Amino acid sequence: HPIVPITVAFGDGIGPEIMEATLKVLDAAGAKIAPEAIEIGEKVYLSGQTNGIQASSWESLRRTKVFLKAPITTPQGGGYKSLNVSMRKALGLYANIRPCISYAPFVKTKHPIMDLVIVRENEEDLYAGIEHRQTEDVYQCLKLITRPGCERIVRYAFEYAKQQNRKRVTCFVKDNIMKLTDGLFHQIFNDIAAEYPDIQHDSMIVDIGAARIADTPEDFDVLVMPNLYGDIISDIAAQIAGSVGMAGSANIGDQCAMFEAIHGSAPDISGKNIANPSALLHGAIQMLVHIGQNDIAEKIHHAWLATLEQGFHTADIYEEGRSKVLLGTAEFANAVIANL
Amino acid sequence: HPIVPITVAFGDGIGPEIMEATLKVLDAAGAKIAPEAIEIGEKVYLSGQTNGIQASSWESLRRTKVFLKAPITTPQGGGYKSLNVSMRKALGLYANIRPCISYAPFVKTKHPIMDLVIVRENEEDLYAGIEHRQTEDVYQCLKLITRPGCERIVRYAFEYAKQQNRKRVTCFVKDNIMKLTDGLFHQIFNDIAAEYPDIQHDSMIVDIGAARIADTPEDFDVLVMPNLYGDIISDIAAQIAGSVGMAGSANIGDQCAMFEAIHGSAPDISGKNIANPSALLHGAIQMLVHIGQNDIAEKIHHAWLATLEQGFHTADIYEEGRSKVLLGTAEFANAVIANL
Ligand SMILES: CC(C)[C@H](C(=O)O)[C@@H](O)C(=O)O
Ligand SMILES: CC(C)[C@H](C(=O)O)[C@@H](O)C(=O)O
Numbered sequence: 001h002p003i004v005p006i007t008v009a010f011g012d013g014i015g016p017e018i019m020e021a022t023l024k025v026l027d028a029a030g031a032k033i034a035p036e037a038i039e040i041g042e043k044v045y046l047s048g049q050t051n052g053i054q055a056s057s058w059e060s061l062r063r064t065k066v067f068l069k070a071p072i073t074t075p076q077g078g079g080y081k082s083l084n085v086s087m088r089k090a091l092g093l094y095a096n097i098r099p100c101i102s103y104a105p106f107v108k109t110k111h112p113i114m115d116l117v118i119v120r121e122n123e124e125d126l127y128a129g130i131e132h133r134q135t136e137d138v139y140q141c142l143k144l145i146t147r148p149g150c151e152r153i154v155r156y157a158f159e160y161a162k163q164q165n166r167k168r169v170t171c172f173v174k175d176n177i178m179k180l181t182d183g184l185f186h187q188i189f190n191d192i193a194a195e196y197p198d199i200q201h202d203s204m205i206v207d208i209g210a211a212r213i214a215d216t217p218e219d220f221d222v223l224v225m226p227n228l229y230g231d232i233i234s235d236i237a238a239q240i241a242g243s244v245g246m247a248g249s250a251n252i253g254d255q256c257a258m259f260e261a262i263h264g265s266a267p268d269i270s271g272k273n274i275a276n277p278s279a280l281l282h283g284a285i286q287m288l289v290h291i292g293q294n295d296i297a298e299k300i301h302h303a304w305l306a307t308l309e310q311g312f313h314t315a316d317i318y319e320e321g322r323s324k325v326l327l328g329t330a331e332f333a334n335a336v337i338a339n340l
Numbered sequence: 341h342p343i344v345p346i347t348v349a350f351g352d353g354i355g356p357e358i359m360e361a362t363l364k365v366l367d368a369a370g371a372k373i374a375p376e377a378i379e380i381g382e383k384v385y386l387s388g389q390t391n392g393i394q395a396s397s398w399e400s401l402r403r404t405k406v407f408l409k410a411p412i413t414t415p416q417g418g419g420y421k422s423l424n425v426s427m428r429k430a431l432g433l434y435a436n437i438r439p440c441i442s443y444a445p446f447v448k449t450k451h452p453i454m455d456l457v458i459v460r461e462n463e464e465d466l467y468a469g470i471e472h473r474q475t476e477d478v479y480q481c482l483k484l485i486t487r488p489g490c491e492r493i494v495r496y497a498f499e500y501a502k503q504q505n506r507k508r509v510t511c512f513v514k515d516n517i518m519k520l521t522d523g524l525f526h527q528i529f530n531d532i533a534a535e536y537p538d539i540q541h542d543s544m545i546v547d548i549g550a551a552r553i554a555d556t557p558e559d560f561d562v563l564v565m566p567n568l569y570g571d572i573i574s575d576i577a578a579q580i581a582g583s584v585g586m587a588g589s590a591n592i593g594d595q596c597a598m599f600e601a602i603h604g605s606a607p608d609i610s611g612k613n614i615a616n617p618s619a620l621l622h623g624a625i626q627m628l629v630h631i632g633q634n635d636i637a638e639k640i641h642h643a644w645l646a647t648l649e650q651g652f653h654t655a656d657i658y659e660e661g662r663s664k665v666l667l668g669t670a671e672f673a674n675a676v677i678a679n680l
Contacts, residue, residue: 074516082517110450126483131520137487141521143466147477174568176414177422180471181481208604210572211579214554228514232550232572239551264548 001032004291007060011070012041013265014275014329019070021277021333022284028337029300031288036060041072041265045080052083061091067258068287070280071265085129088122093251093258094149095156096120096230097286100217100237100247106308107242107317114217114241117166119157120230122251124149127227145181145226150188156252157224158196164222168200169193172209172225172233185226206233213237238262245275245316248282250290257290259283273328276314278304281336303339307332310339341372344631347400348375351410352382353605354615354669359410361617361673362624368677369640371628376400381412381605385420392423401431407598408627410620411605425469428462433591433598434489435496436460436570437626440557440577440587446648447582447657454557454581457506459497460570462591464489467567485521485566490528496592497564498536504562508540509533512549512565512573525566546573553577578602585615585656588622590630597630599623613668616654618644621676643679647672650679 008023010016023035038057045052052072061067069087074080087093097119104112130142154171161169171189173182186203193201204212206229213220214236225233238247244263251258261279269275281304288297311324312335318326327335348363350356363375378397385392392414401407407427414420427433437459444452470482494511501509511529513522526543533541544552546569553560554576565573578587584603591598601619609615621644628637651664652675658666667675 079519085517126514127517131518133520139485139520139524141483141485141518143481143483145479145481174466174571177425177467178471178481179419180473180479184479207571207575208584210550211575211584214576215579229572231514231547232569235547235551236554236576239555244548244551 001293003032003034004066005034005036005064006066006068006287007038007064008035008068009038009040009070009072011265012073013071013267013270015041015070015072015265017270017273017329018261018275018277018280021329022068022280024333025281025300025336026284026288029296029303029340031293031296033291035068036064040083042075045075050079051081051086053087058090061256065256066287066291067256068284069258069260071261071263073265073267081129085127087258088251091256091258092123092253093256094121094123094152095252096122097160097250097252098230098234098238098247098262100234100241102241103246103305103308105322106311107246108319108322109240109242111217111240114237116217116220116237117160117164117222118230118234118237119153119160119222119224120234121149121153121225121227123227125227143178143181145184147184147188150185151192154189154192154224157222158192158199161199161222162196166199166222168202168221170201170209170220170223171203172206172223172229173203174206176205182226189224209233210236214240217241234262243276243316244279245314246278246282248279248284248286250283250286257287259287259290273330274315275329276316277329277333278314299340300336303336306339307335310335341633343372343374344406345374345376345404346406346408346627347378347404348408349378349380349410349412351380351605352413353411353607353610355381355410355412355605357610357613357669358601358615358617358620361669362408362620364673365621365640365676366624369636369643369680371633371636373631375408376404380423382415385415390419391421391426393427398430401596405596406627406631407596408624409598409600411601411603413605413607425467427598428591431596431598432463432593433596434461434463434492435592436462437500437590437592438570438574438578438587438602439622440574440581442581443586443645443648445662446651447586448659448662449580449582451557451580454577456557456560456577457500457504457562458570458574458577459493459500459562459564460574461489461493461565461567463567465567483518483521485524487524487528490525491532494529494532494564497562498532498539501539501562502536506539506562508542508561510541510549510560510563511543512546512563512569513543514546516545522566529564549573550576554580557581574602583616583656584619585654586618586622588619588624588626590623590626597627599627599630613670614655615669616656617669617673618654639680640676643676646679647675650675
């Protein structure tokens with residue numbers, strides 16, 4: 001493989017620890033990447049950049065077009081904007097891909113046979129950032145749903161299902177209430193589904209769908225839905241599969257792509273070398289596939305799985321009996337490297 | 341007790357069956373009510389009332405001010421409005437109270453020790469019904485959050501917690517993204533919480549909160565949240581407690597109150613005498629408490645619990661080994677009556 005320049009951000013809270021662990025594994029596995037670090041997040045916000053990022057960092061992102069990002073913290077109050085959301089929008093990252101898989105019996109879960117992927121629309125909906133105070137007492141936020149936005153994400157979901165040999169795509173909407181916005185999403189889902197006769201499709205009202213996912217996640221395959229539902233449903237699915245500390249996510253656009261953990265910066269456990277680096281590592285594995293280094297991605301995935309199977313567990317998934325050795329963040333990375 | 345006139349609607353799908361079963365139990369228990377039936381739902385929509393209700397029915401509702409309602413169906417397409425939502429708004433039913441309780445070991449659940457109550461705001465948010473097509477390709481729906489709306493529901497939640505001797509109230513919002521609308525809800529939550537020093541309080545971002553509820557519902561007590569989150573979270577909680585077929589809900593306003601099942605009209609199993617009437621029965625029990633017939637409410641609740649314990653189960657909760665006898669809707673009601 002040729003060496004691919006990528007941009008990396010170490011982020012806030014547990015970010016630096018899990019990024020260091022992740023990059024160490026990538027390096028040991030022979031990933032052909034040239035990481036270029038940028039600083040984003042809390043420190044940048046507090047230095048006066050209300051959006052948490054400097055102009056030079058945008059330059060790096062627009063040049064490398066591949067971004068491995070650790071979680072960041074937005075300071076409380078002060079009218080700071082969410083950089084996560086601004087970056088998704090600025091880089092045109094319209095699709096957020098979140099695989100949620102159980103690793104039973106090696107990791108404790110009440111749902112041992114789940115293997116689903118949430119394809120979340122990533123730019124529209126209540127995340128469009130259109131929010132106003134109308135009067136002293138009345139506030140509003142606009143939920144924005146567009147035809148091109150729906151078409152793009154629904155097509156992405158079916159193409160993804162096709163490439164990954166998945167059998168079914170399920171759509172979650174609330175179009176019994178939001179007949180226009182969610183109605184449009186649903187109608188476009190049905191239209192595009194008709195172009196993929198080999199893939200099954202169905203739709204659920206999001207409340208019932210959420211209940212079904214929480215109860216019998218093994219019944220689902222690929223899911224596609226508007227932004228906010230995808231946010232909520234993917235946290236549920238990741239958590240009941242074992243831990244939000246294990247799920248990575250790919251944010252995909254036509255030009256750029258960003259890879260991250262689905263969890264946050266967990267300031268309460270930062271600096272203690274106890275965080276699980278697996279979610280960011282899974283983001284990195286998705287990144288390696290994206291840049292065509294599938295063999296290295298697979299090698300890392302197998303080494304990681306072997307580490308879990310050996311019972312080398314971080315605190316979030318450690319359980320007396322099931323686990324063999326409690327490892328810190330750095331030591332877990334070393335155990336993965338030993339299995340490469 | 342004096343006899344209290346109430347309005348009842350038999351609804352669509354499984355509605356008539358579960359309502360008949362419920363009223364039979366109420367009658368046998370000696371509930372002092374005079375039910376007055378109105379027709380709402382599918383037939384009324386299709387007869388040309390696009391809102392699914394006739395003027396005379398509003399008259400009954402405004403007079404009795406107490407409404408026991410079976411699930412209804414809104415016909416597909418045709419621009420029909422959701423009658424459930426219109427009624428909540430027209431009757432000023434701002435608080436939707438949804439207890440979700442596990443009945444393990446008598447009913448199968450992966451979460452045997454949950455006992456939580458969701459207090460859902462019931463008039464605002466994306467349910468305000470303000471939805472537009474801006475252009476051919478752009479649709480929007482308005483999320484509306486007002487100060488009086490937040491104050492009313494948050495205060496209701498704390499008063500409820502106080503009366504029921506509950507220890508903690510948890511708020512779910514997404515104010516890292518919706519800083520104004522959800523930010524207002526969160527701020528009012530904190531302000532009002534300070535008036536109740538004996539009740540603990542905390543807040544979670546709704547995605548993480550949903551994941552925590554789906555994973556460890558036993559950690560929650562009373563929850564309060566905007567309308568749409570409450571819709572999704574209550575279906576999750578009811579389902580993982582055992583079945584959406586068991587949870588009832590009270591819709592409370594300053595003048596009127598409406599009691600119902602949280603599930604829908606389930607047309608696929610209607611007319612077969614197999615639906616579980618428990619959710620509507622729980623709605624009816626909440627109604628009896630509302631009209632001051634607590635003794636009868638308690639009597640019915642104990643008889644119902646005894647029926648579950650005896651292993652008399654409807655199909656949705658029937659399980660080989662755990663259950664003793666599979667009962668139909670009417671037979672389940674008879675079994676409850678035998679335990680009164
Ligand atoms: C941090 C936050 C802005 C973000 C979101 O809401 O999308 C997070 O919850 C996620 O799911 O990636
Ligand atoms: C039927 C529908 C309008 C309703 C809602 O969304 O509120 C239902 O899901 C509920 O939770 O009562």
